[in-house]
Amino acid sequence: MRAGPGPGVHPGDIAFKYEPMHTLSIKALGEGLKTKKFSSRELTQHYLSRIERHDPALNSYITVTAEQALAQADAADARLAAGEAGPLTGIPLAQKDIFCTAGVRTSCASKMLDNFVAPYNATIVDKLHGADGAGMVMLGKCNMDEFAMGSSNETSWYGPVKNPWDTGRVPGGSSGGSVAAVAAGLAPAATATDTGGSIRQPAALTNLTGIKPTYGRVSRYGMIAFASSLDQAGVVARTAEDAAYVLQAMSGFDPRDSTSVERPVDDLVGGLERPIKGLRIGLPKEYFAEGLADGARERVMAAVEQLRSMGAEIVEISLPNSPLSVPTYYVVAPAEASSNLSRYDGVRYGHRAEGIKTLEELYKRSRGEGFGAEVQRRIMVGTYVLSHGYYDAYYLQAQKVRKLIYDDFRRAFESVDLVLGPTATDVAFELGSKTDDPVAMYLNDIYTIAANLAGIPAMSLSCGFVDGLPVGLQLMGNYFDEARLLNVAHQYQLATDWHQQHPRGFE
Amino acid sequence: MSLTIEQLKQVAHLARLEMTPDQADHYTQQLSSILDLVDQLQQAKTDQVEPMAHPLEMSQRLRPDTVTETNQRDVFQSVAPSVEDGLYVVPKVIE
Amino acid sequence: MVYDENWEAVIGLEVHCQLLTKTKIFSGASTTYGAAPNTQADAVTLGLPGVLPVLNATALQMAVKFGLAVDAQVAERCVFARKHYFYPDLPKGYQISQYELPIVANGHLDIELGEGQIKRIGITRAHMEEDAGKSLHEGFVGASGIDLNRAGTPLIEIVSEPDIRTAAEAVAYLKKLHQLVVYLGICDGNMQEGSFRCDANVSVRRRGTEKFGTRTETKNVNSFRYVEKAIEYEIGRQIDVIESGGTIVQETRLFDPGTGETRSMRTKEDANDYRYFPDPDLLPVVVTTDDIERVRATMPELPEAKRNRFMEQYALPKYDATVLTGEQALADYYEAVVKASGADPKICSNWITTDLLGALNKIGKDITESPVGAEMMAGLIARIVDKTISGKIAKDVFEAMLAGEGTADEIIQAKGLVQITDESAIEKVIDEVIAANPAQLEQYRSGKDKLFGFFVGQVMRASRGKANPDAVNRLLKDKLAG
Known part of the structure; x- marks a missing residue:
């Protein structure tokens, strides 16, 4: 047995039921608040107490905003009392610490921004918590990989996050804090971001449902940029239904983001109940080739059978360029990151080295001290592939291969409604096991990256366990087809109970 | 493709990252293995392929030329490492 | 200045022209000159984490207007790229500019050299970009203060072909360009405030050779006189270096107005590697034929066309027409005077080009600040035409008008200056x-x-x-x- 938060944590022990507030769905929480079973203040206080008790074992929050949360809860209670509440009013939510929150430290899990109190709110923060927004209560800011660069949440300046299913293992990354908090019942749902799988892979590793919508569906304004053409915000929750509620409130056009799409948002919640009979689901053979662990393969194939039994039509497809996703991504993402992170220079905000005498020192020492090793590696890879003499061979070539990957999906969606595969190659790995081998770490994202390169919506949901550790099923949809993804996930969750399993030790 | 330590140092300089000689050695090895990974891209036949900079086929939206931002210097400079008389202070800029 | 007959200079100018928008190119912060430091540096200008740029519609229209005015191709699709370098006045560590696909390409401007001789100077391209902030050194010891108010102000950088051969041609080109952008209403042309700035690329070669010599780029030449001086100095310096057996180093040089010399600005130890790539926060800018036609409909009459019209419509000599159309405001003033006075256009021209401009020059004001407005001037000329006063008395009346004593009629009345015709x-x-x-x-x-x-x-x-x-x-x- 591995070290855990306390006695009785058996990764293999699953499935037990309880009814306290932190086990309720978002819909049930909304009903509870409206029928005055509990107030938003009681609900918020309940989560704050749980965070205090359980988070030391997980490290899922960087900042807990208790005072502000209770003030927001009181405002929500007033709205509820006045009958002005929406479906999410008064329901707590955790924010990934990549979203700017006015007056609250926004660190991106970096020493560089350890002292950065954001002077403004990200658009989604206003949408979810603002006076004219959904009225949710912000519990705090979740831990993550530094600048969202990582697949294990081990690159955080604030220390690694532990997987509630086995605290000796990683929760995945980069949204490791968001998933650990939700999986352990320290938040009903959390925002997250996904540049190459950072919502889906951690959701898979912690038995959660996570969705990355179509690029452009959710505003990027105020979300600290990693790779601008790939970054997209989404949500992690316990169920597709919970995710649908939050994503509905986050989505929509934002005039402050040039890449935001002017297009109405589908009714995500209303679309959940449609039958899936006759739906054509494509299985790309490349996603089931060598590299996928046997246990994970079995669980995913069992889910395929389940969907088939529900009336879906399963067809084998090919995404021939998908093996090139990882190398394409590791040119495009570092290139954009190296540029986006040039602004951290110690002049206007962020870390500035002590005792500097020249401009050169100001830059080199502030950046050398402020950024961790993984961030520095990616900045250097990106700088290299953009530099004179290498641009065509790397950056331009990667953009061309990106087009080939995009074309693969375009072609696939001419014959299928959805693409299905595993989310990750295996269950959660042990803390520290891949930190010295960046390439091995990068290969974690082999199944998730293509959706970011193409910009299509994709999600992960749990399809069972191997040795007590969750396995994720990935669904990828056509552009702006989030409603369909959530619909299929919801129907699957109505027929299965994997998503209802909770990690022991976090009752 | 392997990177030389000189190339690594040049890249670190361009990116304004200070590092110790040990770190430089370590990064040289790691970056070389990352570049080996991305070198797989050279296999792809892309002669006729248009590079794709963006996942969405949209064009740039335009903003009306009206002032929407007000002076928030105090709040913006409250997180600055060094300011004097409203100016951000840095070591002397030599032209 | 005349150099050795054996040498020829090859000159290209890069002009940074601030566009006369109310707000910045990618954010809604004001661009008013002279505000207190950093009060116009909003979240986007500061490059705060998470902020994003959105393009100013007016900045784009102004760039298109310029393209049409120099008979250039306006790109149907142009792209913003990031140009990377670290400098404290560049908040994001990169400047948003245009690289491979600029908004304007392949235009030209005709300049006049001496008597009726016309030379066409090619305009390679003009691209949109954001201005940088300013570093201030006064009052700091071993440190500098950074003001980012100017950062993010829209610019077009206008790059000429290396078609210019002398400092005088360079000045003629620059003046023509300056007149044009002010006429178009896309730039205030204020060189002292840095609204219109020039860098000069200069090389020399032995006359008769095809190949260009190594060029230097001289920065900070921000008046017509300095451009002439800096280029002449640089041509002389380069010839001296080569003739004494040296070689020209490709470098950036700074013009010192105090000494009239240029000096090396940075050594090339840090060879610039700007790592341009398309800005992923901005999408390709599409300009349709309709968009272009809409801008074309707002084009003012350009200086040359206006001059020709003045010569024809008002039967003015070329000299008068050239002076009067030198500035849009002056041309408007002239036409208002002709219309209101009903006088001979040549008499109006004489009064304006000689008496008015002379007087304004003496008091250091430009036409828009003239104490004698077009209506008043027309009132004076009308009294000459109807013989109420003589031309000689009119000079005194004009002086009184300048001194603020009233209109021509009021002054004539008050001083009893009505002409005796009995x-x-x-x-x-x-x-x-x-x-x-x-x-x-x-x-x-x-x-x-x-x-x-x-x-x-x-x-x-x-x-x-x-x-x-x-x-x-x-x-x-x-x-x-x-």
């Missing part, structure tokens, strides 16, 4: 003058014709300048003849 009154004065000067009369009648002027002067003095000069001339001639 011939019997004039005859009376003439008789008195003749009677008082018998000796001069004698000499005149014995053939000393030159004394006619003396009598005119006496009559005008006696009438305090108010006698109608034509009548004085005619009547005096008769009376003197006896």
